[in-house]
Amino acid sequence: MTKRLALPIDKVETLAQQHAKRAIAALADVIDDETATPATRISAATAMLQWGYGRPGGKLKAGEGGEQVIRLTWGEE
Numbered sequence: 001m002t003k004r005l006a007l008p009i010d011k012v013e014t015l016a017q018q019h020a021k022r023a024i025a026a027l028a029d030v031i032d033d034e035t036a037t038p039a040t041r042i043s044a045a046t047a048m049l050q051w052g053y054g055r056p057g058g059k060l061k062a063g064e065g066g067e068q069v070i071r072l073t074w075g076e077e
Contacts, residue, residue: 027048
C-alpha cells in the first residue's frame with residue numbers, strides 16, 4: 001500500500017528544519033564513506049551544497065509563482 005502526503009511548502013520547510021542537523025550529519029557520513037558508490041557520494045555532496053548555497057535559480061517561497069505543493073510518497077505503488 002502506498003501512502004501519500006501533500007503538504008504546503010511552508011509546512012515541508014518547517015519539517016525539514018526540525019531534522020536539519022541529523023540530515024546534514026547523514027549527508028556528511030555518506031560523503032566520507034569510501035565504500036559508498038561514487039554516484040551516492042556525489043548525490044550527497046550535491047544535496048549538501050544546495051543546503052549551504054541554494055539551488056541555481058533561487059528558491060520559491062510560499063505564495064510566489066503560484067501554489068507549490070511537494071508530495072512525499074513511500075511504500076509500494
